[in-house]
Amino acid sequence: xxxxxxxLARLRRRLRGRSMYVSALPNIRxxxxxxxxxxxxxVAPDETTLFTDGxxxxxxxxxxxxxxxxxxxxxxxxxxxxxxxxxxxxxLSFEANRLDYDTYxxxxxxxxxxxxxxxxxxxxxxxxxxxxxxxxAIRSSVELNSKAFEDVCxxxxxxxxxxxxxxxxxxxxRRLGAEGAAFPTIVASGTHGALPHAEPRARQLREKSLxxxxxxxxxxxxxxxxxxxxxxxxxxxxQTKLFHAVLEAQVAAIDAICPGVECxxxxxxxxxxxxxxxxxxxxxxxxxxxxxxHGVGLEIHEGPRVAPRQxxxxxxxxxxxxxxxxxxxxxxxxxxxxxxxxxxxxxxVLTRTSRELxxx
Amino acid sequence: xxxxxxxLARLRRRLRGRSMYVSALPNIRxxxxxxxxxxxxxVAPDETTLFTDGxxxxxxxxxxxxxxxxxxxxxxxxxxxxxxxxxxxxxLSFEANRLDYDTYxxxxxxxxxxxxxxxxxxxxxxxxxxxxxxxxAIRSSVELNSKAFEDVCxxxxxxxxxxxxxxxxxxxxRRLGAEGAAFPTIVASGTHGALPHAEPRARQLREKSLxxxxxxxxxxxxxxxxxxxxxxxxxxxxQTKLFHAVLEAQVAAIDAICPGVECxxxxxxxxxxxxxxxxxxxxxxxxxxxxxxHGVGLEIHEGPRVAPRQxxxxxxxxxxxxxxxxxxxxxxxxxxxxxxxxxxxxxxVLTRTSRELxxx
Numbered sequence: 009x010x011x012x013x014x015x016l017a018r019l020r021r022r023l024r025g026r027s028m029y030v031s032a033l034p035n036i037r038x039x040x041x042x043x044x045x046x047x048x049x050x051v052a053p054d055e056t057t058l059f060t061d062g063x064x065x066x067x068x069x070x071x072x073x074x075x076x077x078x079x080x081x082x083x084x085x086x087x088x089x090x091x092x093x094x095x096x097x098x099x100l101s102f103e104a105n106r107l108d109y110d111t112y113x114x115x116x117x118x119x120x121x122x123x124x125x126x127x128x129x130x131x132x133x134x135x136x137x138x139x140x141x142x143x144x145a146i147r148s149s150v151e152l153n154s155k156a157f158e159d160v161c162x163x164x165x166x167x168x169x170x171x172x173x174x175x176x177x178x179x180x181x182r183r184l185g186a187e188g189a190a191f192p193t194i195v196a197s198g199t200h201g202a203l204p205h206a207e208p209r210a211r212q213l214r215e216k217s218l219x220x221x222x223x224x225x226x227x228x229x230x231x232x233x234x235x236x237x238x239x240x241x242x243x244x245x246x247q248t249k250l251f252h253a254v255l256e257a258q259v260a261a262i263d264a265i266c267p268g269v270e271c272x273x274x275x276x277x278x279x280x281x282x283x284x285x286x287x288x289x290x291x292x293x294x295x296x297x298x299x300x301x302h303g304v305g306l307e308i309h310e311g312p313r314v315a316p317r318q319x320x321x322x323x324x325x326x327x328x329x330x331x332x333x334x335x336x337x338x339x340x341x342x343x344x345x346x347x348x349x350x351x352x353x354x355x356x357v358l359t360r361t362s363r364e365l366x367x368x
Numbered sequence: 369x370x371x372x373x374x375x376l377a378r379l380r381r382r383l384r385g386r387s388m389y390v391s392a393l394p395n396i397r398x399x400x401x402x403x404x405x406x407x408x409x410x411v412a413p414d415e416t417t418l419f420t421d422g423x424x425x426x427x428x429x430x431x432x433x434x435x436x437x438x439x440x441x442x443x444x445x446x447x448x449x450x451x452x453x454x455x456x457x458x459x460l461s462f463e464a465n466r467l468d469y470d471t472y473x474x475x476x477x478x479x480x481x482x483x484x485x486x487x488x489x490x491x492x493x494x495x496x497x498x499x500x501x502x503x504x505a506i507r508s509s510v511e512l513n514s515k516a517f518e519d520v521c522x523x524x525x526x527x528x529x530x531x532x533x534x535x536x537x538x539x540x541x542r543r544l545g546a547e548g549a550a551f552p553t554i555v556a557s558g559t560h561g562a563l564p565h566a567e568p569r570a571r572q573l574r575e576k577s578l579x580x581x582x583x584x585x586x587x588x589x590x591x592x593x594x595x596x597x598x599x600x601x602x603x604x605x606x607q608t609k610l611f612h613a614v615l616e617a618q619v620a621a622i623d624a625i626c627p628g629v630e631c632x633x634x635x636x637x638x639x640x641x642x643x644x645x646x647x648x649x650x651x652x653x654x655x656x657x658x659x660x661x662h663g664v665g666l667e668i669h670e671g672p673r674v675a676p677r678q679x680x681x682x683x684x685x686x687x688x689x690x691x692x693x694x695x696x697x698x699x700x701x702x703x704x705x706x707x708x709x710x711x712x713x714x715x716x717v718l719t720r721t722s723r724e725l726x727x728x
Contacts, residue, residue: 045565062657063564066697082553102469109472110465175542182535192548204423205405210545297422316427337426343710 013074015039015134016056022130027097029088029115032106034306037132037229041071048088052058052095059084059091062325063219085111089118101127104112104259117334136303136311137325142230144303147358149186149232150347153225154361156180157236164238164368170195170208173221181225190224190231190308197240201341204298204333216241218241218251218340218365220333224308231308233329234359235345238366246287250334251365253292255341257281257332261300261314265330265355271318277330279316292334301329326350327358340345373434375399376416382490387412387457389448389475392466394666395491397589401431408448412455419444419451445471449478461487489671495523496663496671497685502590503709506665506687507718509546509592510707513585514721516540517596522597524728530555530568533581541585550584550591550668557600561701564658564693576601578611578700578725580693584668591668593689594719595705598726606647610694611725613652614702617641617692618723621660621674625690625708625715631678635660638692639676652694661689664707686710687718 016039019028030049031038036058037043039051044064050057056075056356060068068077080087092100092115100119102112104126116124138146159180164173174193181189196206198217206220213219217240224233237251260309261278278300282293299315304327312320314328322328326349346359376399379388390396390409397403397417399411404424410417410696416435420428421444428437440447452460452475460479462472464486476484498506521539524533534553541549556566558577566580573579577600584593612615638660642653659675664687672680674688682688686709693703706719 043567066563067565104473105468105470107469108466109462109469110464110488112472113464113486126473128470171545175539178542178548179535179539182531182538185531187567188538188552203426205427207403207547266426310514 010073012039012041015127017050018134019051019131020053022134023101025053026099027065027095028101028127028130029091029103030131031103031111032131035103035135038131038135038306040075041073041367042068043071043229044068046084048084050088050091052097057091058191059088085114086118089115092119094121097122099125100125101125101130103131104128132311135305137323138305138327138349139325142305143325145228146232146349149225149227149230150228150234150358151360152181152184152186153223153232153234154359155184156225157221157223157234157361161238161366161368164213167212169210169212170197171201171210173213174208177221177223186225186227187229188226190226190233194220194222196220196341198340199338202335202337202339204343205336205342208221213240216244218243218247218342220341220343222343222345229302229306231306233304233308233345233347234361235331235333235343236361236363236366237342237344238368240368242367243365247340249285250280250287250292250336250340250342253282253285253287254332254334254344255363258344258346259329260356261330262346262348262355263331265350266321267322267324267350267352269322271312271314271320271322272316274314274322274330275316275318282332282334288339289337290336295334295336297333297335298333300332303328307315322350324350324352370402372399372432376411378494379411379491380413382494383411383461385413386459386461386485386488387452387455388490389463389649390460390491391463391471392491395463395466395495398491398495398666400435401433402428403431403589404428406611408444410448412457418452419448420465422484443513445474446478449475452479452482457482459483459485461485461490463491464488492671495665497683498665498687499685500708502665503685503687505588505590506592506707509585509587509590510594510718511720512541512544512546512587513583513592513594514719515544516585517581517583517594517721519726521598521726524573527572529569529570529572530557530560532574533570537581537583546587547589548586550586550593554580554582556580556701558700559698562695562697562699563701564695564703573600576604578603578607580701580703582703582705582707589666591666592665593664593668593705593707594721595691595693595703595724596726597702597704598728600728602727603725605677609645609702610652610696610700610702613642613645613647614692614694614704615723618690618704618706621690621692622708622715622717624704625682625710627682627684627710627712629682631672631674631680631682634674634678634682634690635676635678637689642692642694647696648699650696655694655696656692657695658693661691663688682710684710684712
């Protein structure tokens with residue numbers, strides 16, 4: 009059971025006497041435990057109030073402790089504004105990257121004596137370093153995700169389509185106890201694998217082609233994320249070369265992870281490896297079109313970003329994906345992805361599924 | 369194949385010479401056909417440009433016709449701002465209820481000679497009236513959703529948990545060709561059914577209890593939405609009374625649907641019926657804690673809202689859900705929901721699954 013009052017206390021220390029309107033639902037969940045799909049949180053120096061609607065009356069009182077809950081009929085933002093007025097707040101920070109313009113304009117119009125302060129990623133920054141309990145929650149989600157992969161791999165047979173593999177994976181996650189998939193599962197074979205965000209098609213997996221499988225589960229609110237490569241029949245020389253270059257890049261990036269290292273350094277390590285390999289006359293680093301990784305937790309994409317130019321230093325307790333990929337248009341794609349937690353001495357790879365090419 | 373150029377032409381007529389920045393992805397999909405997870409659309413009087421990133425280079429060019437596509441490395445908003453400057457636009461409308469404050473502030477800072485005009489629901493209003501092709505797409509999604517329900521109902525056996533029923537339903541949707549579920553499937557039995565937005569639990573369906581099953585699929589981008597009631601064993605008198613009151617309210621609301629009628633009238637019809645029934649001393653209309661329905665299409669919740677105080681009049685081609693529900697804390701909940709299209713002479717119920725209580 010996470011200690012929400014401790015998290016609220018840490019947020020208040022960061023706010024130094026200011027009040028804050030928290031609008032992003034994952035941030036509200038992190039701070040209070042409330043998992044409803046509509047809510048607004050006011051963190052003032054001497055009170056914390058969650059505003060939500062009638063659908064969540066029971067749930068809000070069951071899930072939260074030590075904070076006030078106010079139920080509105082329908083939109084609960086006017087109730088929040090009213091409370092800000094009643095508290096005579098002169099300044100209210102808000103989540104600039106999470107709030108829609110209309111709500112901002114509504115508050116601006118409703119709060120004549122209160123200055124609205126755009127604030128960025130305050131709660132998100134707190135969320136980057138995971139507590140031991142959160143790391144265990146992510147570990148369980150990662151293990152469940154791996155089990156779903158093994159369960160389906162053991163059954164893939166002739167005639168299976170990309171869509172069927174994706175459906176079976178998500179079903180397996182659910183049967184294993186997941187709330188659902190953390191994102192739409194990607195199953196992309198052959199040339200379709202050259203689209204980093206391919207949607208699964210109602211098309212059979214092709215013999216002698218590489219298949220990218222990118223899947224994640226949500227368990228007790230925490231996300232997992234893993235990419236593995238499957239081959240139907242033994243891969244040819246080009247496919248093998250592509251796969252091994254990506255694997256080497258992934259391992260090198262993981263090796264670079266330890267507290268104090270800059271995110272861009274980890275990212276660059278993967279690119280350096282890919283720079284040394286050429287497939288069909290193409291240097292592979294030129295076809296690595298996204299960043300090396302991202303934080304993962306209550307959201308599938310959170311901080312820190314493991315990307316070029318990111319000078320943020322890794323800290324103990326951060327949990328990130330490491331997922332270099334190479335996309336050769338008209339030919340094939342390859343990506344390998346693990347979830348890694350930064351430890352005092354380096355890192356621990358939470359994903360225990362073998363990274364080797366799974367030949368079916 | 370929807371005619372995107374016709375939709376863009378209709379938008380331009382509404383804009384009367386103004387330019388618009390479309391940020392909501394379902395609106396971008398509606399106007400251009402692009403289904404990627406990141407993109408920004410500029411609709412200027414003489415050009416339409418989609419800005420997206422490298423992951424979607426191939427997909428954006430394959431899915432769109434007759435518009436320009438500009439690929440940025442990473443965030444594509446600066447490219448959009450640059451284009452607005454190059455076109456010397458003096459005024460740019462934006463989607464006030466869909467844009468985050470940060471993007472607004474970025475554009476405001478990047479476009480010194482351009483006035484930003486908050487605009488609400490322009491594309492959403494266009495989307496409310498569906499074309500014949502869209503109605504057929506929704507019909508197919510509704511039929512698939514019903515098939516998934518029948519498939520799973522035929523198999524529910526002793527020991528099935530709420531979570532398993534939900535997982536089986538979503539798996540059945542996928543196997544039938546859906547892209548996925550339109551929202552997290554609700555399976556709530558007994559007292560849990562008294563939460564309108566209950567999350568399925570790892571708990572077996574109880575004998576002699578009512579079960580609320582609320583499910584929707586996405587097929588070719590279009591959503592369906594249906595709620596049916598299941599009972600394990602024959603229901604008692606109270607359960608039967610509750611069920612029939614909700615059924616009667618739902619039928620009455622559907623009967624009220626025709627072009628020209630105000631949404632609040634349809635909503636009120638359901639409430640009137642519930643007002644006449646009392647269960648355990650409680651008048652049922654006092655426990656109908658949400659609105660009667662919502663539009664459905666590319667998004668699971670869109671306009672029009674079928675709710676109290678909504679004076680908007682229904683028009684031919686609008687597609688809405690009708691889903692009154694009653695939630696008796698500590699006792700049970702009941703909801704019945706169909707998707708209905710407004711026709712010239714009244715309405716057609718697209719959902720063909722029997723509304724009767726399914727006794728298993």
